[in-house]
Amino acid sequence: MEILLENLNLVIFLLLFIIGYTFGSLAEKRHYRSIIQREAELLKLAVVTAEGSFPAGQVKESALVSGSAVISIDYFKRILATLRNIFGGRVKSYESLVDRARREAILRMKEQAHKQGAKMVINMRLETATIGRNANQKKQIGSIEAIAYGTAIVMNK
Amino acid sequence: MKFTPKQLQKNVNVSTTHPLVELLWMVGGLTFIIGLVFILLGITTDWAIAKTPVRIETWIGKLALKEFTTNNNPPLQQRLQELLEHLPADSPLHQYQFQVYLAASEEVNAIALPGGNIVVFSGLLQEVESENELAMVLAHELGHFAHRDHLRGLGRGLGITVATAMLFGESSSTSGLVSSALLSFNNRYSQRQEAAADRFGLDLLTKRYGHAGGATDFFARHNADAGAKTAYILASHPHPQARITALEQQITAKQYKNETTEALRDDVKLEDKE
Structure with a gap:
């Protein structure tokens, strides 16, 4: 018990490390399941980055749709990235965060377009931003935000 | 062109x-690199020590001595002079101006500080029972000077601290962990040095008194309350029993005589035995 109290810093570190790993990977698995399921549901709604041109009278309505998502890093991923900072190379632990943020943002945009009865989204653009610039520094919040926006097209029957 | 929606199966x-595999690789690699740094530090400090003049050492010694509240102790100084007179004429120890200090501390220990300063803790003086034992302790410390161990420990400790601070930042928990792990490594290294200092001490003791009596008395008394052997793997000094065995082997090998010891004279006895 005394040893634990003497090395309180270390104990807290290990605890956060384990919490970060368990809950981080749990959240990631759940999120990916949800992403894959929703992507399948909205598969018919086409999203293209092309401008697109339509014959006169075919488009009933067009509107700006956007979706954004913010995903936070967890303690485990942060440590992994810190170690990467020493060795260099791909920061694999952050790759899934960027992927999740991007896909979630596109999904939300598609959901918004779907609600408006759109058949497709054209001219889709993606942007990412970091909230909390110094993600690897202590007491700093590290998270990634992705914004997807495009033009939703509602066709005439 | 017909639009056929398709969900991608693989995520590139x-x-x-x-x-966890990634973590294992990186932690393993880091441990390897730090180990390498430690070995290189050992080699470079060893190399640098041979080139450090005693003048610079004296300067470091003044800094190190500030860590302790000490008093110069003339009776102890006299014991040391008697030992120094028995050093061989070509001994490198003649370059030093040795000073013995007495520090008030419960710790049963003595320390060799750079620049020829020896700090004896009052806890040790209380346990010593004969002149020969005291001479053995002082000669052991002189052994550290002869092998320049006192500088080696200093350089390596400094190197480890600098290296971990560079890697993990000055006050992070990781650097504390790494340096404490490496310092115990350092202690183990130092057990070998302690054994070498013991051998030096025994030779000098025999020259001083003409016999090796009292060389192992101090450790023998300590052996009783030394505890389990396993705890000594990480301690700075070898287990007392191991030291006694090594000393006795040397006494037999060199055919030193074992005669009765001189009782401790009054001038070094501590007045207040609290």
């Missing part, structure tokens, strides 16, 4: 390496 944007 995310690496498939398991995060």
